[in-house]
Amino acid sequence: MATDSAPSSVLRPTLRERKKQRTREALIDTALRLFTQRDFDGVTLDELCDRVEVSKRTFFRTFASKEEVAMAPYEDMWRAFINELESRPVAAECSILQVLQEAVLAAMRTMDTGEWAHRLLSCTRLAGRTPAIEAHCRYFCGVTVRAALDVLHRRFGLDPHDLRPRLALDILVAAFHRALETWADRPQDPTAEHLATDTLAAFAAIPGSLTLTGAAPADRAPQSRVGTL
Amino acid sequence: MATDSAPSSVLRPTLRERKKQRTREALIDTALRLFTQRDFDGVTLDELCDRVEVSKRTFFRTFASKEEVAMAPYEDMWRAFINELESRPVAAECSILQVLQEAVLAAMRTMDTGEWAHRLLSCTRLAGRTPAIEAHCRYFCGVTVRAALDVLHRRFGLDPHDLRPRLALDILVAAFHRALETWADRPQDPTAEHLATDTLAAFAAIPGSLTLTGAAPADRAPQSRVGTL
């Protein structure tokens, strides 16, 4: 099945692991396709497993729930985010929020831009119209935020009782969700570059959200200012 | 069962509605008690329904899911929040975020402080250790935020494409969750007053979360400044 017959170089994962990976991707792709064609609830796991020719038991050894397979591309990105947060060198004078924002953008760049962006688009649109998936997505965010908070405390030595780092993380996640929403609402098939643009725009809108007032027609400058971080 | 035999005054709900309400409360109380004693997963709906002497069919006419009954006190508060947002008079010069914060505090005050606080405590602690409940809770927040956004647009005539009101709502919810966490971590049984205090503290920590830096030992003043809104 593999097109390149190059001999195994260093660090090549074992056959067992490659098979597992291939099963995982087949499940994700087939699931996203089926869930998009019909509804999430309109596709049973039995059918999905039949298509991929895998037993339901195996499905649950790969994913913890029906929702998880649909959100896998999204979750992969946040796992990359945690890695970035763990390993990126950071300038000392940066604010925590800036560090977090850069880690998100870096994580996006580590994803395979082609197929990944397309899959993320599918699962974002799916999440937007499927309560069960949205719930799972939000729960996963909570887990990720706690993991990220752990890293922050380790790397920056913050006060464990300080609410602000945690708030900064929640704000980051909220802004990124706004970006995803904007991105997925674009007509046709938006690219990974569009996502980066929309993410910057959402991050730029954060400060203004604290001071925004309602009475006046509200100047719209801040949110479209997609300038440097 | 009712202790006061005063004749029905104006606006008394019908017997049918009172019965329904009593069933609802019995389900909530029994569920919170059972879920707290054993685990959420350790209690089946069949058992819960047996205890309350209600058919499972009736349970699902009252609540949409097993998770919902556990989070009912929490959800009731957010529904009150929407009402406040809809009906409260607001000073023109206030920021949107301030309006939202005051609506949250007002909603808390409309809840029956005695029993409600105790129930909210149970479901907060439950949510903290039950993934399924946390997921449901977060999904519900998303629905509430969208409803609130609707009210904001209607009352303040904001640009539908402006990301900032939505961000402000997400930040509000995040801060309130921090407050709940702090509150539920207090030893013994914290009261509704404690919750108001913790909520103010969480709100006060918002601005500092955007500018917080990691290198220095981080001044802790802003988060403990529980001053006026």
Next chain:
DNA sequence: AAAGCAAACGCCACTCAGTGGCAAACTGCC
């Protein structure tokens, strides 16, 4: 007060997500 009506309830059967156990198949390694 009796009858009529609509809402709510209980019961039954069913679908489907998710789990545990065990035997068969496969991979990695010698």
Next chain:
DNA sequence: GGCAGTTTGCCACTGAGTGGCGTTTGCTTT
């Protein structure tokens, strides 16, 4: 080539959630 450890498939089972339908209960009208 054969052994050891992992992975997979199959089967049976639990429990959440739904639809249908006949019965009960509260409200209303005369």
